[in-house]
Amino acid sequence: MSASGDLQKMIFHVLKPGYNDEYKDFVRLSPNRAKAFPECPRCHCRIGPWEWLRPFRVKTTKSRCFGDLFTDKMVLTVSQGFREAAVAAQLKGLSFWDDHLEVYRSGSALFSQAPTYHVVHRNYSFTRIDPSGSGLVVQELVGCEHCNVMTRARVERLVIDELTWNGDDIFWPTGLYGACVVTSRFVEVVAQGSFANFTFIHQDEYVEDWQQGFFGSRSELNGK
Ligand SMILES: [Zn+2]
Numbered sequence: 001m002s003a004s005g006d007l008q009k010m011i012f013h014v015l016k017p018g019y020n021d022e023y024k025d026f027v028r029l030s031p032n033r034a035k036a037f038p039e040c041p042r043c044h045c046r047i048g049p050w051e052w053l054r055p056f057r058v059k060t061t062k063s064r065c066f067g068d069l070f071t072d073k074m075v076l077t078v079s080q081g082f083r084e085a086a087v088a089a090q091l092k093g094l095s096f097w098d099d100h101l102e103v104y105r106s107g108s109a110l111f112s113q114a115p116t117y118h119v120v121h122r123n124y125s126f127t128r129i130d131p132s133g134s135g136l137v138v139q140e141l142v143g144c145e146h147c148n149v150m151t152r153a154r155v156e157r158l159v160i161d162e163l164t165w166n167g168d169d170i171f172w173p174t175g176l177y178g179a180c181v182v183t184s185r186f187v188e189v190v191a192q193g194s195f196a197n198f199t200f201i202h203q204d205e206y207v208e209d210w211q212q213g214f215f216g217s218r219s220e221l222n223g224k
Pocket of ligand 1 (some may be wrong): 143
């Protein structure tokens with residue numbers, strides 16, 4: 001087997017909007033959501049947020065400078081251009097609702113300058129992080145061995161347990177509630193298209209310190 005045929009480890013990144021209010025582009029106006037939250041089939045523990053359902057109406061907190069990623073930190077929406085690039089690159093784990101986002105400036109006036117955004121449909125999977133590789137300090141294990149849902153005190157870096165990864169290019173690992181993880185394939189699509197408003201943290205740079213309420217890159221933490 002040639003060197004190029006060897007199995008290469010995937011590099012993962014965290015998509016930054018997960019926690020920071022500076023990335024909050026809108027608030028949701030329409031309240032519809034799935035009847036139940038997604039749960040672990042074994043222990044019935046909650047593994048993620050309720051899925052938002054149409055109509056997709058939001059009030060923007062921005063007056064200009066709309067990027068290709070537009071989010072309230074939980075729901076991700078993307079521009080038409082990014083959607084086309086993601087489909088062309090065959091990124092996995094990324095699908096879209098047919099309805100566009102309706103962006104309002106106030107409760108009743110549509111914001112005509114806003115680009116067309118597509119709401120990303122969230123897949124639920126049981127990809128887990130490697131606890132020792134990630135330097136994970138568990139506060140409390142809430143779920144079972146299958147879902148590994150927990151509250152954590154500290155994470156030193158992101159190491160995905162690749163045996164539990166289904167190959168998706170975007171996913172929310174169980175046990176790392178709030179963090180959206182993407183592959184380097186996803187990052188390359190963003191770079192090649194110069195898509196705006198995406199910020200990534202390399203897996204070796206990712207740090208969580210719940211005592212300090214910090215989630216971000218190691219260099220940011222050291223600069224605090
Ligand atoms: Zn479970």
